[in-house]
Amino acid sequence: ETGVTQTPRHLVMGMTNKKSLKCEQHLGHNAMYWYKQSAKKPLELMFVYNFKEQTENNSVPSRFSPECPNSSHLFLHLHTLQPEDSALYLCASSQETYQETQYFGPGTRLLVL
Amino acid sequence: AQKVTQAQTEISVVEKEDVTLDCVYETRDTTYYLFWYKQPPSGELVFLIRRNSFDEQNEISGRYSWNFQKSTSSFNFTITASQVVDSAVYFCALSELGGATNKLIFGTGTLLAVQP
Numbered sequence: 001e002t003g004v005t006q007t008p009r010h011l012v013m014g015m016t017n018k019k020s021l022k023c024e025q026h027l028g029h030n031a032m033y034w035y036k037q038s039a040k041k042p043l044e045l046m047f048v049y050n051f052k053e054q055t056e057n058n059s060v061p062s063r064f065s066p067e068c069p070n071s072s073h074l075f076l077h078l079h080t081l082q083p084e085d086s087a088l089y090l091c092a093s094s095q096e097t098y099q100e101t102q103y104f105g106p107g108t109r110l111l112v113l
Numbered sequence: 114a115q116k117v118t119q120a121q122t123e124i125s126v127v128e129k130e131d132v133t134l135d136c137v138y139e140t141r142d143t144t145y146y147l148f149w150y151k152q153p154p155s156g157e158l159v160f161l162i163r164r165n166s167f168d169e170q171n172e173i174s175g176r177y178s179w180n181f182q183k184s185t186s187s188f189n190f191t192i193t194a195s196q197v198v199d200s201a202v203y204f205c206a207l208s209e210l211g212g213a214t215n216k217l218i219f220g221t222g223t224l225l226a227v228q229p
Contacts, residue, residue: 041221090158101160104158106157
């Protein structure tokens with residue numbers, strides 16, 4: 001089974017919609033991450049969770065709301081997004097947070113109209 | 114501040130050519146890790162290698178090899194006898210010691226196009 005899965009793979013939403021991205025890891029890891037990848041920009045770390053606790057919020061606007069109910073699942077709730085939020089959102093996991101290799105999912109390609 | 118530079122934005126080669134992707138990093142940490150990831154058109158970042166700062170031995174894995182030189186702060190990646198399936202964006206990354214969080218600082222990536 002694929003290590004890190006993400007659903008949906010593609011999402012189109014209007015600025016007034018509310019949607020959620022889901023990530024699930026099957027690797028027995030304890031840390032999970034959300035990244036944003038925009039065209040022609042480096043990957044941007046958004047949030048880090050370790051043992052279900054948020055340990056990093058990289059100054060992300062409140063219209064992005066993460067949720068980590070357990071070490072295997074991570075959600076990103078989206079509301080009132082802007083067109084500039086259109087990007088590839090990648091989830092990753094690692095055994096622990098300290099210098100461990102991160103394994104990535106396939107991403108959700110989001111388009112905000 | 115930690116930084117990763119991949120100066121080659123795009124590289125195009127013909128199948129079976131060797132190609133080297135450059136990565137230069139900056140860090141004040143004495144202990145750090147360097148990574149290479151591959152991102153095919155499907156979008157998923159595929160982990161290729163992790164190297165710690167105390168291990169300067171070059172590594173070879175099939176057609177892939179990595180040259181880590183601390184003296185020049187470089188961690189270059191060579192694909193020998195490239196194939197069309199190697200076409201992807203390749204990212205070099207540096208692990209930053211930011212408290213308890215494993216922050217990966219990514220370069221901007223190099224798009225490799227291997228023509229048949």
